[in-house]
Amino acid sequence: MALWFVAFVVGALVSLATSWVLVTRLEMIGERFGFSEALLGVVAALAADAPEITSAVSAIGQHQRAIGAGVVIGSNVFNLAALLGLGALVAGFIALHRRVVVFGGVVAMVIAICCALSSFGVLNAGASLVVCALLLALLFVGLGIRREVLLRIRFSSRVTRWISAAIDEEEMELLGAIRPTRAGRRDMAVAPAALIIVVIASIAMERGAAHLGHHFHVADAVIGALVLAAVTSLPNVVAAVYLAAKGRGAAALSTALNSNNLNVVAGLLIPGSIIGLGRPNFAGELTALSYVVLTFVVLVIAYACKGLNRRAGLALIAGYLAFVAWLLVVS
Numbered sequence: 305m306a307l308w309f310v311a312f313v314v315g316a317l318v319s320l321a322t323s324w325v326l327v328t329r330l331e332m333i334g335e336r337f338g339f340s341e342a343l344l345g346v347v348a349a350l351a352a353d354a355p356e357i358t359s360a361v362s363a364i365g366q367h368q369r370a371i372g373a374g375v376v377i378g379s380n381v382f383n384l385a386a387l388l389g390l391g392a393l394v395a396g397f398i399a400l401h402r403r404v405v406v407f408g409g410v411v412a413m414v415i416a417i418c419c420a421l422s423s424f425g426v427l428n429a430g431a432s433l434v435v436c437a438l439l440l441a442l443l444f445v446g447l448g449i450r451r452e453v454l455l456r457i458r459f460s461s462r463v464t465r466w467i468s469a470a471i472d473e474e475e476m477e478l479l480g481a482i483r484p485t486r487a488g489r490r491d492m493a494v495a496p497a498a499l500i501i502v503v504i505a506s507i508a509m510e511r512g513a514a515h516l517g518h519h520f521h522v523a524d525a526v527i528g529a530l531v532l533a534a535v536t537s538l539p540n541v542v543a544a545v546y547l548a549a550k551g552r553g554a555a556a557l558s559t560a561l562n563s564n565n566l567n568v569v570a571g572l573l574i575p576g577s578i579i580g581l582g583r584p585n586f587a588g589e590l591t592a593l594s595y596v597v598l599t600f601v602v603l604v605i606a607y608a609c610k611g612l613n614r615r616a617g618l619a620l621i622a623g624y625l626a627f628v629a630w631l632l633v634v635s
Contacts, residue, residue, distance in 0.1 A: 305519055312512030316535060318505040323542035326498040329491045336486040360571035371514070373581060374528020376571040377419065377591045379537045380564040381529075384598045385624030386541045387560040391548030392617030398548050398556055399611040405557070409603040411443045412561040416599045419568045422576065423592035425584045429576035436569050443565075509535045523635040529591045530628060537563075557606070564599070587635050594627040 360375040392398050415436045421427035513535055517527040548556040572581070601623065605616045612620075 305516065308512040308515040308519075310512075311508045312516065312535075315505045315508030315512060316538065319502055319509060319535075319538050320542060322498050322501045322505065323538060326495060326502060328546070329495040329498065332486060332491050333495060357567065357571040360567070360575070371524045371528035371532070372575070373423065373572060373588055374524070374526075374530075374591060375532045375536060376567045377423065377588070377595050378529030378533030379567055380416075380419075380595045381591065381598055381624060381627055382533050382537050383541075383560050383563055384595075384602055385620045386534075386537065387545070387563070388548075388557070388602055388612055389617040389620030389624070390541065391545045391556050392612040392620075393614050394545050395548040397611055397613045398606075400557060400606050402607050402610060405603060405606045408443065408558055408561050409607070411439045412565060413599055413603060414439055415565050415568050416596045419572065420589075420592040420596045422573065422581060423584060423588050429573050429581050433569065433573040433577050436565070436573060440565055440569055443562075506536050506538075509538075523587070526631065526635050529587070529631060560602075564595075587631060590631060590634060591627075594623075594630075598623055598627075 357376075360372045388398070418427065418432040418436050422429050422432045513531045514527060517531060522531075545556075598620065602612075602620065605619075606612055609616065
């Protein structure tokens, strides 16, 4: 057991340290290629989601469906509290324009609802996958289109103007932000190397936590939705808090929401469509419901207040702690 404990602790420390290197290099790469704020958030989410997705797919593939689903959905609940709640506490205020919140928030809310319906057994994983993958693809295409290209597309002029305004407002948030230097060749090489180290360290964390949990007879729902969900989300926490602290609110929001979107599609619905998600259970349903509720709360506060302040951050963290307490009681 001592070996697994060492693997868990060392993996966590290495993952945290390397995540900082990874997100700073990704920010510099985004500056070099002119990424929009939301697209930068997507890239950061893609890089930092590898641990959650790998852990979930591995668990589901070994028919440990409670752990696999728990890693994905529990990570999403944790992300909202840690990435945005903690980010708001560190930054003081994460400024967001309302169109920016709606632009990514609608997709995030629909995917959260599809995830919950699949967890409750109301909607099968295949149907949810089609809806979520289509929405995610449309969102990524939209994030990658620049304003001048968008205005040349023949589509509804009202929709085009609205999306164009959202892109403009997203970039306006950079006026008070600290711009990074552009990535050089060395930075382009460091980023993938850092990603590989993060994945290896996170796998060590995951295996250490799983073995320790089973040794001490901890329920699978707790191992997945609490322990593994938290430790595999550490790279995302570093990315979002770093971006929020530098005044890049849209990128921080995009990292949190798109990390959750990618977790659901790649870590839950794709393997679930192939081998099934298993029978619904109360702990899983509670986790999925908490994911939907906390997503809704984040979007409502961000829209109403045009951002997230420290009070909102504390509310999100308190909501997560309430979920933890409830899950421990029912498990």
